[in-house]
Amino acid sequence: MFIETETTPNPATMKFLPGRQVMADGTREFTDPEAAEISPLASALFSLGDVTGVFYGSSFVSVTAAPGSDWPTLKPQVVAVLLDHFVSGAPLFTGGDAAGIAVPDELDDIGDDPADADVVAQIKDLIETRVRPAVAGDGGDIIYRGFREGIVYLTMQGACAGCPSSTATLKQGIEGLLKHYVPEVAEVRAA
Structure with missing residues (x-):
């Protein structure tokens, strides 16, 4: 499996494309580790320490780094977490899919x-x-x-x-x- 990366207009955020569907419907944003507890992938990304935001789109995951973080150091760590998740076939959310999970926004x-x-x-x-x-x-x-x-x-x-x-x-x-x-x-x- 190969994960492509793209820069975004936001220098703190990088877009990761796993070459497969991430979200079947809608999008989902996590702005802190507590909100990410419902998603093993988002939790793993936050556990890297320099991650302050995770966003799931239909075919991508955007990751926001903390101020002062170094993308050349963080990027391979994020790719490794994404590869582990997608290769393992783990669910995106605990307890099934995102349906029925209230989005606070x-x-x-x-x-x-x-x-x-x-x-x-x-x-x-x-x-x-x-x-x-x-x-x-x-x-x-x-x-x-x-x-x-x-x-x-x-x-x-x-x-x-x-x-x-x-x-x-x-x-x-x-x-x-x-x-x-x-x-x-x-x-x-x-x-």
Whole structure:
């Protein structure tokens, strides 16, 4: 088995591609060792000591290193953990798959005004078809949180969370796209 690596716009995060499916549906982010306890792979990555974040995409794992960490030293350790996991065929989550595991971030949705159902459908479609694939290419994900009074609330995950260019991505990239196609959008904010 060969694991490819890619840099991301976030210098603290590296993207690892095992050449196979990681998550069947959705994505999953772990920001501390306690949250990672449900995933043997994420727990093993956090046990390396210099890891501060793990993100699972459909076909990749993004790993965020602690400030001051040295990627040339950490990268082979991460690859070894990933190889051990994928070669062994171990489950990604204890107790089955990720289905039914409550993702805390999903509890913080801003919500939508029911009167805006058509606008919300357009926004969600654009995020799903145009924004999420681009963000996944950089080792992250974007989660829709809600639309209220012309403001779209989004959360960046994985390599995109904490990335120096995440504000520019939200404001210049995503906000510009949404405003162009959905005139009711006045602003995009991080939630």
